[in-house]
Amino acid sequence: MEVQFLGGADEIGRSAVLVDDSLLLDYGMASESPPQYPVGDVDPDAVVVSHGHLDHAGAVPALMSSGDLPPVHWTPPTRDLATTLAEDTLKLHGSTPRCPFTDTDVRRLTQASVTHGYGESFEAAGYDVTLYNAGHIPGSAHVLVDDSEVRRTSGNRTQSDDGETQLLYTGDFHTGTQRLVAPSTARPEVDAVICESTYSDVTHEARETVEKRFVESVRQTVWEGGTVVVPAFAIGRTQEVMLVCAAHDVDCYVDGMGQRVTEQLKRHPEFLRDADALSGATSAARFVDGRDGQRKRIAKQNTVIVTTSGMLSGGPAMTYVPAIRQHPTNKVALTGYQVEGTPGRELLETGSAELDGRVLPVSAQVELHQFSAHADREGLLDFLDSYRDTAVLVNHGDRTAAFAEALRADGFTASAPELGETVEL
Numbered sequence: 362m363e364v365q366f367l368g369g370a371d372e373i374g375r376s377a378v379l380v381d382d383s384l385l386l387d388y389g390m391a392s393e394s395p396p397q398y399p400v401g402d403v404d405p406d407a408v409v410v411s412h413g414h415l416d417h418a419g420a421v422p423a424l425m426s427s428g429d430l431p432p433v434h435w436t437p438p439t440r441d442l443a444t445t446l447a448e449d450t451l452k453l454h455g456s457t458p459r460c461p462f463t464d465t466d467v468r469r470l471t472q473a474s475v476t477h478g479y480g481e482s483f484e485a486a487g488y489d490v491t492l493y494n495a496g497h498i499p500g501s502a503h504v505l506v507d508d509s510e511v512r513r514t515s516g517n518r519t520q521s522d523d524g525e526t527q528l529l530y531t532g533d534f535h536t537g538t539q540r541l542v543a544p545s546t547a548r549p550e551v552d553a554v555i556c557e558s559t560y561s562d563v564t565h566e567a568r569e570t571v572e573k574r575f576v577e578s579v580r581q582t583v584w585e586g587g588t589v590v591v592p593a594f595a596i597g598r599t600q601e602v603m604l605v606c607a608a609h610d611v612d613c614y615v616d617g618m619g620q621r622v623t624e625q626l627k628r629h630p631e632f633l634r635d636a637d638a639l640s641g642a643t644s645a646a647r648f649v650d651g652r653d654g655q656r657k658r659i660a661k662q663n664t665v666i667v668t669t670s671g672m673l674s675g676g677p678a679m680t681y682v683p684a685i686r687q688h689p690t691n692k693v694a695l696t697g698y699q700v701e702g703t704p705g706r707e708l709l710e711t712g713s714a715e716l717d718g719r720v721l722p723v724s725a726q727v728e729l730h731q732f733s734a735h736a737d738r739e740g741l742l743d744f745l746d747s748y749r750d751t752a753v754l755v756n757h758g759d760r761t762a763a764f765a766e767a768l769r770a771d772g773f774t775a776s777a778p779e780l781g782e783t784v785e786l
């Protein structure tokens with residue numbers, strides 16, 4: 362088996378791994394400006410998508426422009442989320458060189474889509490493939506690829522091209538508990554693992570500690586008469602924060618794309634840790650449609666507003682943060698890692714940020730609460746402990762080479778492929 366890294370090697374964003382020039386695992390885009398896409402021309406026989414985040418699924422519609430549609434295999438939530446992301450990308454960049462697909466391609470995606478549950482093996486490009494819960498967001502999967510009975514059909518003849526490699530592509534995963542999804546526990550026996558390493562040099566605080574501090578902080582501000590804006594990613598984080606608020610009886614408004622995503626996820630209760638809890642949290646939250654100056658009125662209230670975007674690069678947060686910024690009683694409670702160069706990061710580091718084209722000083726309090734959906738260093742090592750006799754290829758991180766080196770020092774056979782590199786397994 363040969364795997365080529367078309368993106369996501371030594372970087373976070375535009376994940377894409379091509380197996381034997383035939384089976385494509387993920388096809389993402391990095392949302393920096395201008396957006397970045399996987400390298401090389403690719404014409405796969407089939408695609409498997411690990412989960413519905415932009416950096417793993419964002420460029421999949423671009424594979425729909427050729428005559429033969431490659432089947433796209435994923436879980437039902439991943440299909441829904443990827444479609445929502447594609448429509449959002451069209452809205453932001455459609456008909457410009459920044460968008461590599463059209464609305465026709467997005468429609469054709471529906472024809473190419475094949476959905477699967479966890480643990481159900483299926484055939485893709487002749488390989489046996491199985492998805493396992495990755496514990497990252499609803500529908501997220503580890504992808505097991507088995508070439509031991511590769512079947513390539515040409516005409517009426519099926520050629521057997523048996524290999525002997527079983528590969529596990531982790532996608533993004535979490536071994537810790539979140540309210541929205543159950544943690545990753547499957548450890549299928551394989552010959553090689555492609556392992557994400559987003560937080561290979563970070564130790565997360567216990568989730569209960571993060572949650573407790575967040576709730577206390579939010580309550581304090583509301584008690585003092587202030588308004589709290591909680592920027593949160595639409596997919597996963599908005600719902601996690603809604604669940605935290607509901608569990609602690611904190612009333613909140615919810616605004617932005619996270620509303621639509623919440624409704625989508627509720628349609629797939631088998632991919633949620635506690636579907637009833639999400640239904641309850643949705644009933645308790647007040648959804649905002651933004652009509653008739655509603656946002657400006659809400660921003661004056663003594664309340665909590667959960668809204669996109671998570672790094673303050675757009676969305677209704679562009680109304681809320683400027684509206685509450687001048688008063689130190691108010692608070693901006695960021696809920697996840699802020700990538701360098703984003704307004705969220707700028708705000709944390711300098712106390713002002715470029716919001717909607719204007720650089721604005723923020724006198725409101727600014728906090729960062731690390732609600733992560735990724736395994737930290739200990740989580741990664743705990744996962745990899747099941748793969749001590751297995752080739753480990755480290756990807757999806759800023760420090761993949763350093764982590765691979767640390768693993769080698771610990772007795773692993775580990776490497777960190779570079780962008781465009783092909784590895785023989």
Ligand SMILES: [Zn+2]
Nearest residue numbers: 412414497533
């Ligand atoms: Zn992800």
